[in-house]
Structures are given as structure tokens and as C-alpha cells.
Amino acid sequence: MEKLTLEKLKDNFILSCKRFPISIFFLLWFTVTLIYFGLGKSRDAQFFNVFYSGSAALLTCVLRLWEEEVDDLKRCRIIQGAIHVCWLAAAVYISFYCDMNLTVEFSVFALSFTIAIAFFIVPFFKENDDISLWNFTYHTFLTFVLSFIVALILMGGVMLLLESFTQLFGVVLCSDAYYDVAVVCNGFIAPFLFLQLIPKHDKMHKDSVKRLPKFMYGIIHYLFIPLTIAYLITLYAYAAKIIFQWELPEGWVSWLVTALMTLMTIIIVAVYPSQFSDGHDVDKKIVKWLPMCVLPLLLLMSIGILRRISDYGITANRLYISLFNLWCYGVCVWLIVSKARRIVWIPISFTVLLLLSSVGPQNFSSLAFSSLKSDVIKGLKMAKVAKLPMDITTYKKWIKQKDASMNDIISNIYYLKSQYGNKVLTDIADSVTLMRINYFSADKSISDIEINNICDDNALIIPSGYKHVIPSYNYLYNRVKVDGDKISFIVEYEINGKKLKLPIDVSIKKMKSIENSKYIVPVKCSNAVLYFSSFSFSEDTKMLSFCATIFY
Numbered sequence: 001m002e003k004l005t006l007e008k009l010k011d012n013f014i015l016s017c018k019r020f021p022i023s024i025f026f027l028l029w030f031t032v033t034l035i036y037f038g039l040g041k042s043r044d045a046q047f048f049n050v051f052y053s054g055s056a057a058l059l060t061c062v063l064r065l066w067e068e069e070v071d072d073l074k075r076c077r078i079i080q081g082a083i084h085v086c087w088l089a090a091a092v093y094i095s096f097y098c099d100m101n102l103t104v105e106f107s108v109f110a111l112s113f114t115i116a117i118a119f120f121i122v123p124f125f126k127e128n129d130d131i132s133l134w135n136f137t138y139h140t141f142l143t144f145v146l147s148f149i150v151a152l153i154l155m156g157g158v159m160l161l162l163e164s165f166t167q168l169f170g171v172v173l174c175s176d177a178y179y180d181v182a183v184v185c186n187g188f189i190a191p192f193l194f195l196q197l198i199p200k201h202d203k204m205h206k207d208s209v210k211r212l213p214k215f216m217y218g219i220i221h222y223l224f225i226p227l228t229i230a231y232l233i234t235l236y237a238y239a240a241k242i243i244f245q246w247e248l249p250e251g252w253v254s255w256l257v258t259a260l261m262t263l264m265t266i267i268i269v270a271v272y273p274s275q276f277s278d279g280h281d282v283d284k285k286i287v288k289w290l291p292m293c294v295l296p297l298l299l300l301m302s303i304g305i306l307r308r309i310s311d312y313g314i315t316a317n318r319l320y321i322s323l324f325n326l327w328c329y330g331v332c333v334w335l336i337v338s339k340a341r342r343i344v345w346i347p348i349s350f351t352v353l354l355l356l357s358s359v360g361p362q363n364f365s366s367l368a369f370s371s372l373k374s375d376v377i378k379g380l381k382m383a384k385v386a387k388l389p390m391d392i393t394t395y396k397k398w399i400k401q402k403d404a405s406m407n408d409i410i411s412n413i414y415y416l417k418s419q420y421g422n423k424v425l426t427d428i429a430d431s432v433t434l435m436r437i438n439y440f441s442a443d444k445s446i447s448d449i450e451i452n453n454i455c456d457d458n459a460l461i462i463p464s465g466y467k468h469v470i471p472s473y474n475y476l477y478n479r480v481k482v483d484g485d486k487i488s489f490i491v492e493y494e495i496n497g498k499k500l501k502l503p504i505d506v507s508i509k510k511m512k513s514i515e516n517s518k519y520i521v522p523v524k525c526s527n528a529v530l531y532f533s534s535f536s537f538s539e540d541t542k543m544l545s546f547c548a549t550i551f552y
Helices: 006-019 021-038 046-067 073-097 102-124 131-169 177-196 214-245 253-270 272-276 281-312 316-338 345-358 364-382 392-399 406-420 431-436 508-513
Strands: 449-452 469-479 481-483 486-495 498-507 522-524 529-538 543-551
Touching (some): 006 177, 046 073, 102 131, 102 364, 131 272, 214 281, 253 316, 316 364, 449 508
Antiparallel strands (some): 469 543, 486 498
């Protein structure tokens, strides 16, 4: 074993800096950004700085590994520059010109996932088999875990040292010191250690067949494989049951089939090297027969998905799970036909499908949005809603009709606004109406008064003449008495184990006058002053909910 010296550590540090200088620069940017915004500084461009610096650090590492594989460095540098420009443009567009909604989130995940997969695939695009890829992936997994274990140990040691300054010397440190230590250790030191442990080009392409350590090999054979067999038995028994009873499978069965497919993929990848060495008959039989056993069960998943779509309509998640189901068919067929000799196409095909379904105008999120929005508008027109976009008055008139499709329409509106935001639904309802639509309200009513402010009890001015306070009192959806302009209710509280009641009357006119206030306004009644941080009231149902600090 090679002796570890300070000279050796210094050489490794210099070599990693020469090999991945741009990646290290982006890691520094990423770390400084997290520390800066963690201090509560301006939030402008926060997402851009965090997302771009972190993703660019990985992207430059991938491009460096690719550069080591090509002969034409000039052409390689031109392509690298073009990729960096495109990635910077994409990050700027996402950060500053897109509202963060479901579509953007899926796109960001797909792009980031593609870079991560490319890290493993790019160095081996010339290989005829996947032994080198398997060895590199196994080594990468171990070094990644090791790097973060070292960083976590270092973080714990530094935090203990900082705490000792307080406990032993009475030195009061900045409250953000522990956060800064965590960011430096996990955001910079761990990735930097990982970069140093990435094998060099000549050591990366070793075709020697390795196997998992005995401990991990035992986990695969004595935990994962028995669990997979249990899943197979359960699903085949369920298939026999629904055939015998002649009924459709439940949509929930998709989760079990997905877990089975995941286990199958892990097992086949884990035992992949066994195909290229003598013996290991059990592993070879598993690789041969497992995809054949899983393939028929994918039909259960397909029927379950179709049933969910038929019953509840199209959503982005259901489109993704449908595509995943088709991918599963392809993977099983490929493993059977190729006898699992090339496993690299499993992550490649998954990544390509994820990109095609998440990035661009054809993405599943946009398709689901267009479909659901079209259904909502069509349903509202069939329900003969007075006008579109709806205001509060129009909405109230509509929900009183008790139309059979009302629940489905409101459910879709609520889903659309929660996943895509209110801005894209302005042709369905105005902003005030959209903000107050609550699918979880039993009678689908909408509030006439809605106040939402952030209440800091320490910043409130104590009104003169009031000696007692009830901080952050929650009054949750109770029916109240309304007499003309007054809402009457009872505040029940406890002092020293004694239960007390405080009758309160507030003016509807007063509450409407402060509804759009940017600041918390005190509301005075006969025997108390209330600072409402939230207030929701429906005149139709007489239901009231609020959170307030009460002086009396």
C-alpha cells in the first residue's frame, strides 16, 4: 500500500486543481452563494446563483472527462464553449423569465438529471461492453459516500470546537456560524474530495472483471432477491385473483410493479460482471429469467394506469407513469433479446425519454395543463356560467346550482392553480376568485373577506388601557352569528388552568376596508383590540376562520 505523506497530498491537490479548475471555481461560487443568501441578504437572483453554479460545476466535470476521451482538442473546446453558452442561457431564461411552476420544476430536474447521468456515460462511449462503466460506477459510488462521510466528520468536529468556545470561554459566536460550517463542508470540501478521487484516464478504462464485496453481494442475494421473489408471487397471485373474479386491477398496483421493476434493475446491474467470468450459474440464471418473469406483470400496471386516467383524468404525473410503463416494457424486452450484455442503454433510454417529456413545448406538464384547462372551460360553459373569467359573484351563483360536474371542475381548478399558479388561469377566473377557491371546503363556498399577513407579535404596538394579551390565537372554521354589519363569536382561552370566554364583535365593513392592506391593522371592538394575521369569512355559510393576537 502506498504511503500517504504531506507531499503526496499536496501533489493530489495540485493535480485535481489542474484537472478540474473550472469545476472548483463553480464550487467556490456555489458555496459563497449559499453562505451569502443564508445570511438573509437580498433574494434577487438567488435561484440563478445556486442552480447555475451547482449545475455548472458538475457540467464542467463531465466535459473534462469527455475531453480526455477525444483526440481533436480544438473541436472539443469549441463544442464545450457552445455547451457552456447554451447552459448559461438556459439558466438565465429559467431563473429570470419563467415563473416557478410544475413545468419549470420538471424541466430543471430533467436537465440536472441528464448532466448527472452523462458523468457516468461520457467516458465510455467508445467501449464495446460495460465492464469499465460498471467498475467506474462502483468506484464512484464508494468515493462519493466516502467523501461525504469525511466531510460530515469534519463538520461535526468543527461544530464541536465552536461549541467549546462558548461553553469554556463564554465566547458568543454568530448564529450563522454553524450553518456556514455545514455549507463549506458539504458544499465545497466533500465535492472537492470527490473530484480528487475520480480515476485518471488510464485507470478508468480497466476491463478487469470485478465483483461486489461479499457484504454487498450478500445483500443482493439474501435480501433483494428474496424480496423480488415475494413481489413476483404477490403480483401473480393478484393477477390470478382478478382474472378469476373478472375485474380490473386497482390503480395502486402500479406502485408495486414499479418497486418490482426497480429491484430487478438493481439486481441485474449488481450481478452484471458475473456474466463475463466462469461459474456464477445462479447469477446468470437470474439475469436470464428475471426479465421474462417481470414482463407479463407490466400489463397489470398498464391497465391500472388506464383506469386511473379514465376515472380521474390526465395529469402530468399520470403521463410520466404511463411513459415509465412503456419504458419498462422496452427494458425487459431489451434485456431478454440482448441477454443483458449491454446495460448502458437502460440509463441512456431513461434519460432521453425524461428529456423529451420534460423539456420543450411538447413536455408532459404543458400537455396535462392544456388538457385540464380545456376540460375546465368546457365544463363551465356546459354549466352555463354567466361569464368568463368568473368573479366572486359569478362563482357564488354557479356553486349554488349544485351541478353534477361541479366537484370535478373545482378539483381541476384547484389542481391547476396549486401546480401552475394563478397567472395562467386569468381566462377562467380573476385573481381574487382564484386565490379564494378552496377545494377542501366541504360546501365549495368561497370567502367574502380574505386577509393574509405575516404577524410578528414582538412588532405589535400594545394599545393603551389593555393589560392582557392572547398571542397567536387560532379560530378554525366555526359558524358564527351575523347581525347586520356585525360578526359575533366567542374566544375561548385558558389562564392558570381556568377556562375563560371573551365575546367579540367585529364589523364586516371594517374588515373589508383593511382587506388589501399591506400592513397589520388593529381592529377595535367593544372590549378588545385584535391584530389579524389571517382572516377568512363567508357570508353565505357564516363560517369564520382567523389567527390573531388579542389584547383585552
